Amino acid sequence: MGTLERMRLVAERIAQAKRQGHRLVVVVSAMGDTTDDLIDKAKELHDDPPAREMDMLLTTGEQVSVALLAMALHRIGEDAVSLTGWQAGIRTDGTHGKARILDIAPRRILDELDKGRIVVVAGFQGWTESGEITTLGRGGSDTTAVALAAAIKADLCEIYTDVDGVYSTDPRVVRNARKLPAITYDEMLELAHLGAAVLHPRAVEYAKQYNVRLVVRSSFTWNEGTLVQEAAEMEQGIVVRGIAYDKNVARISIAGVDDVPGVLARVFGALAADGIDVDIIVQSGVKDGKADFSFTVAASDRPRAMKVIEGIRNVVPYREASYEEGLVKVSIVGAGMVSNPGVAAKMFETIAAQGVNIKMVSTSEIKVSCVIDNEKYQDVVRALHTAFGLDTAETAYVGGPAERR
Amino acid sequence: MGTLERMRLVAERIAQAKRQGHRLVVVVSAMGDTTDDLIDKAKELHDDPPAREMDMLLTTGEQVSVALLAMALHRIGEDAVSLTGWQAGIRTDGTHGKARILDIAPRRILDELDKGRIVVVAGFQGWTESGEITTLGRGGSDTTAVALAAAIKADLCEIYTDVDGVYSTDPRVVRNARKLPAITYDEMLELAHLGAAVLHPRAVEYAKQYNVRLVVRSSFTWNEGTLVQEAAEMEQGIVVRGIAYDKNVARISIAGVDDVPGVLARVFGALAADGIDVDIIVQSGVKDGKADFSFTVAASDRPRAMKVIEGIRNVVPYREASYEEGLVKVSIVGAGMVSNPGVAAKMFETIAAQGVNIKMVSTSEIKVSCVIDNEKYQDVVRALHTAFGLDTAETAYVGGPAERR
Numbered sequence: 001m002g003t004l005e006r007m008r009l010v011a012e013r014i015a016q017a018k019r020q021g022h023r024l025v026v027v028v029s030a031m032g033d034t035t036d037d038l039i040d041k042a043k044e045l046h047d048d049p050p051a052r053e054m055d056m057l058l059t060t061g062e063q064v065s066v067a068l069l070a071m072a073l074h075r076i077g078e079d080a081v082s083l084t085g086w087q088a089g090i091r092t093d094g095t096h097g098k099a100r101i102l103d104i105a106p107r108r109i110l111d112e113l114d115k116g117r118i119v120v121v122a123g124f125q126g127w128t129e130s131g132e133i134t135t136l137g138r139g140g141s142d143t144t145a146v147a148l149a150a151a152i153k154a155d156l157c158e159i160y161t162d163v164d165g166v167y168s169t170d171p172r173v174v175r176n177a178r179k180l181p182a183i184t185y186d187e188m189l190e191l192a193h194l195g196a197a198v199l200h201p202r203a204v205e206y207a208k209q210y211n212v213r214l215v216v217r218s219s220f221t222w223n224e225g226t227l228v229q230e231a232a233e234m235e236q237g238i239v240v241r242g243i244a245y246d247k248n249v250a251r252i253s254i255a256g257v258d259d260v261p262g263v264l265a266r267v268f269g270a271l272a273a274d275g276i277d278v279d280i281i282v283q284s285g286v287k288d289g290k291a292d293f294s295f296t297v298a299a300s301d302r303p304r305a306m307k308v309i310e311g312i313r314n315v316v317p318y319r320e321a322s323y324e325e326g327l328v329k330v331s332i333v334g335a336g337m338v339s340n341p342g343v344a345a346k347m348f349e350t351i352a353a354q355g356v357n358i359k360m361v362s363t364s365e366i367k368v369s370c371v372i373d374n375e376k377y378q379d380v381v382r383a384l385h386t387a388f389g390l391d392t393a394e395t396a397y398v399g400g401p402a403e404r405r
Numbered sequence: 406m407g408t409l410e411r412m413r414l415v416a417e418r419i420a421q422a423k424r425q426g427h428r429l430v431v432v433v434s435a436m437g438d439t440t441d442d443l444i445d446k447a448k449e450l451h452d453d454p455p456a457r458e459m460d461m462l463l464t465t466g467e468q469v470s471v472a473l474l475a476m477a478l479h480r481i482g483e484d485a486v487s488l489t490g491w492q493a494g495i496r497t498d499g500t501h502g503k504a505r506i507l508d509i510a511p512r513r514i515l516d517e518l519d520k521g522r523i524v525v526v527a528g529f530q531g532w533t534e535s536g537e538i539t540t541l542g543r544g545g546s547d548t549t550a551v552a553l554a555a556a557i558k559a560d561l562c563e564i565y566t567d568v569d570g571v572y573s574t575d576p577r578v579v580r581n582a583r584k585l586p587a588i589t590y591d592e593m594l595e596l597a598h599l600g601a602a603v604l605h606p607r608a609v610e611y612a613k614q615y616n617v618r619l620v621v622r623s624s625f626t627w628n629e630g631t632l633v634q635e636a637a638e639m640e641q642g643i644v645v646r647g648i649a650y651d652k653n654v655a656r657i658s659i660a661g662v663d664d665v666p667g668v669l670a671r672v673f674g675a676l677a678a679d680g681i682d683v684d685i686i687v688q689s690g691v692k693d694g695k696a697d698f699s700f701t702v703a704a705s706d707r708p709r710a711m712k713v714i715e716g717i718r719n720v721v722p723y724r725e726a727s728y729e730e731g732l733v734k735v736s737i738v739g740a741g742m743v744s745n746p747g748v749a750a751k752m753f754e755t756i757a758a759q760g761v762n763i764k765m766v767s768t769s770e771i772k773v774s775c776v777i778d779n780e781k782y783q784d785v786v787r788a789l790h791t792a793f794g795l796d797t798a799e800t801a802y803v804g805g806p807a808e809r810r
Binding site: 004007041045050052054056057059060066068071074075081082084108 | 443446449450451454457458459461462464465468469471472477479487489536538
């Protein structure tokens with residue numbers, strides 16, 4: 001939700017869907033800078049405000065949005081009713097700031113739908129059994145929408161973003177990247193984690209768990225979006241669905257560590273305790289009772305991670321710790337690769353043909369990731385896009401989507 | 406609640422009261438222009454927004470305040486918890502925009518107090534049995550405070566305003582007006598209705614009904630305020646407690662009306678239907694089967710009132726309708742005048758001695774009001790202040806209070 005003008009456009013769009021005969025529940029986030037403004041106010045009063053009071057404060061942002069959107073709908077002749085998280089029956093645990101939805105009691109929503117009303121629900125918030133107001137944390141509004149869709153057994157959950165769907169890769173890098181008509185939950189999860197921040201992973205996980213049919217589409221255009229669904233419902237024969245990359249990668253290497261049990265646990269336990277997410281971990285062969293290993297972290301976490309590694313040297317002795325920056329992780333994602341053993345090999349060949357060295361590799365059932373140097377990553381992404389047949393567009397790509405905030 | 410700076414000062418003050426050993430429930434209104442800003446947004450989207458959605462919107466203002474005040478209290482080492490109207494158990498009827506409190510379930514508040522916490526409650530709001538959010542309308546925060554004080558059987562309910570108490574009359578008119586140490590509920594009600602807008606009449610009525618001891622005091626000074634309580638607990642012997650005036654008075658006169666039953670009902674029914682409050686009504690003697698009568702309305706309502714009167718001429722025939730503006734209603738108020746029959750006469754004499762004509766008179770058990778010309782009303786107020794012994798101050802008056810917003 002941006003400005004009031006945008007609120008009016010959204011209301012028009014909702015009204016059109018209503019007039020097509022749909023029963024509609026709309027989940028709304030806070031307007032424009034509202035949340036940031038509230039956070040600023042809180043920080044002026046307390047450098048580390050209690051999480052419970054932050055939730056009390058921030059949930060007003062969505063409450064303002066739902067009330068205003070309901071008004072905008074009334075203005076154009078639609079009967080609408082706004083609901084807070086607790087009014088919508090969204091019950092969560094008590095972890096303020098990042099609560100998890102426990103269950104949804106949809107009676108009130110269903111009653112309002114039965115009255116022919118459009119129901120406008122505040123995203124990002126819920127309440128606990130003891131009557132506390134909570135927020136769901138990052139991706140909260142997407143998660144609210146998916147969870148509500150599951151609770152009321154909706155036919156479809158449309159997520160409106162500022163991109164018009166999920167692409168085979170970043171259109172800013174590959175000119176003939178194409179919008180995917182459909183993608184599986186697992187593929188979407190891999191792409192979400194890999195930085196294609198169209199949908200929050202939590203929302204996708206929830207959708208997968210409750211089998212909610214999701215569509216990602218743009219709130220600025222009427223283009224068809226991308227359907228996210230079960231693998232079983234997908235067309236077969238596509239091995240690689242999309243290519244993602246992450247430019248924010250640093251590699252840390254530790255050489256000459258005693259090869260005794262518990263060493264890795266101690267190292268990665270210390271990093272986790274400092275809130276540092278480790279992605280790929282590679283251990284090389286043991287020589288003279290000493291092992292070498294390396295791992296990747298977000299480039300922004302690298303200085304802190306190095307401090308942690310230096311700090312544990314008395315507990316975990318090693319010969320040398322070093323790091324490398326300016327790395328990129330390139331990944332191919334596709335549910336079909338489970339049954340196609342040659343996929344990884346084809347990826348390595350394609351990268352090699354670009355004259356690029358692979359520094360680390362990581363695989364899952366539906367993904368292969370390679371860490372490479374930054375310089376030629378765009379060539380690599382383009383080459384992979386061609387090699388896995390993604391250039392042959394069903395729908396030609398026109399124009400690039402904006403980046404998601 | 407003004408700015409964040411003011412929020413910090415209020416928190417300091419609350420913390421001091423807490424350190425004196427008090428168990429505290431604090432009721433807070435919205436900050437500065439918050440409510441007006443929200444109303445402006447609503448009006449941009451809908452010229453007549455649904456009252457339910459307005460309540461949804463406006464209650465966020467107080468929710469922001471309570472969360473921020475709780476944070477400011479935490480910052481200075483006090484354990485505080487903020488509660489919305491529904492969390493505080495304030496149940497109302499369903500009249501959105503001006504709901505009435507039905508009852509308060511104080512369990513949550515009492516539990517928090519037992520934990521040693523300061524409880525910060527959002528004023529002006531409640532919820533209905535069916536889970537709707539409501540607002541109490543004008544004077545709502547005062548009313549919330551009084552109602553909560555009654556529900557938790559508080560020893561005292563302090564109302565913080567920007568004046569430091571109730572005065573014997575307007576200090577801008579009478580230099581030696583003095584702050585009253587105490588006043589009865591009924592006297593306060595008369596003064597409240599008469600424009601001394603320190604406390605909203607609804608809050609005073611509620612306090613009287615549940616016998617809540619009220620203190621009106623300034624949030625800017627540490628001066629003692631004015632105690633509002635039962636007449637039985639007051640010092641005896643004071644006949645007139647205070648003098649109020651209202652400069653916003655117009656008189657409408659209707660001459661030559663048929664003296665038949667139901668005429669007055671028709672006239673004042675038509676005015677009420679148009680939302681016009683009528684104050685004093687005077688009917689003069691009947692002559693030749695025709696009656697004259699006159700009444701006062703707020704000067705700002707006069708044009709509409711005249712239109713109503715002209716509009717009903719075919720139903721209620723009359724010879725002539727006229728009006729007079731620039732009038733002032735001066736009132737003396739005091740619970741002691743019930744047993745002092747000479748009070749009204751003394752008031753008339755005092756006004757006459759100023760060479761001022763009395764145009765209308767209205768009396769109640771504890772009040773006499775006279776409508777006079779605007780020109781010399783200040784002399785009249787001063788003369789009455791002296792005549793009824795109000796100049797002899799227990800506490801000398803120093804400086805004038807600001808006007809209440």
